[in-house]
Amino acid sequence: MTMYAALLRGINVGGSRKLPMAGLRALLEELGHGSVRTYLQSGQAVFAAGQGDEESLAADLTAAIEQRFGFPVDVIVRDHAYLRAVAExxxxxxxxxxxxxxxxxxxxxxxxxxxxxxxxxxxxxxxxxxxxxxxxxxxxxxxxxxxxxxxxxxxxxxxxxxxxxxxxxxxxxxxxxxxxx
Structure with missing residues (x-):
């Protein structure tokens, strides 16, 4: 299993495009991901996935968010190694x-x-x-x-x-x- 972070763009800002973090966690679990956690209310979630790549995971989450919450959200997914390299x-x-x-x-x-x-x-x-x-x-x-x-x-x-x-x-x-x- 690889650990990933999902970075959601432009949610829960100024009272619009509200996406509760509990709902995001539940959605990620329904998509089959494990070890799901969210960080702050501004659109970060981490999860474990055994298959898929960053682009396909982002596309799947983007589609699921729009279907569940009724509005499109841009999503970037990056794995731990990439996130660590950015910091380093x-x-x-x-x-x-x-x-x-x-x-x-x-x-x-x-x-x-x-x-x-x-x-x-x-x-x-x-x-x-x-x-x-x-x-x-x-x-x-x-x-x-x-x-x-x-x-x-x-x-x-x-x-x-x-x-x-x-x-x-x-x-x-x-x-x-x-x-x-």
Missing amino acids: DCPFPAAGLEPRQLHVTYFSHPVDAARYAEIDRAARLPEEFRLGDRALYLYAPDGIGRSKLAEQLARRPAPPGLIATSRNWNTVLKLVELTAG
């Missing part, structure tokens, strides 16, 4: 930063650096971003709520089929821990 490969000194200063945006597919070529990185300092393996690391010293760079990154039009969802560093680390088995 952080290009910023994470141990010396406050968790609110560091965020990771997970992508459903690799993203070409050309997508961000027009951003004047020097003009956004001290904020910085770096691309990783299907991930973007954002250092925002004043937090993401005040980050002009985060706003600019979010405005980039997504290529068709690309799902992106961001998590703060505490959540990044917690998902590594929860999927460790």
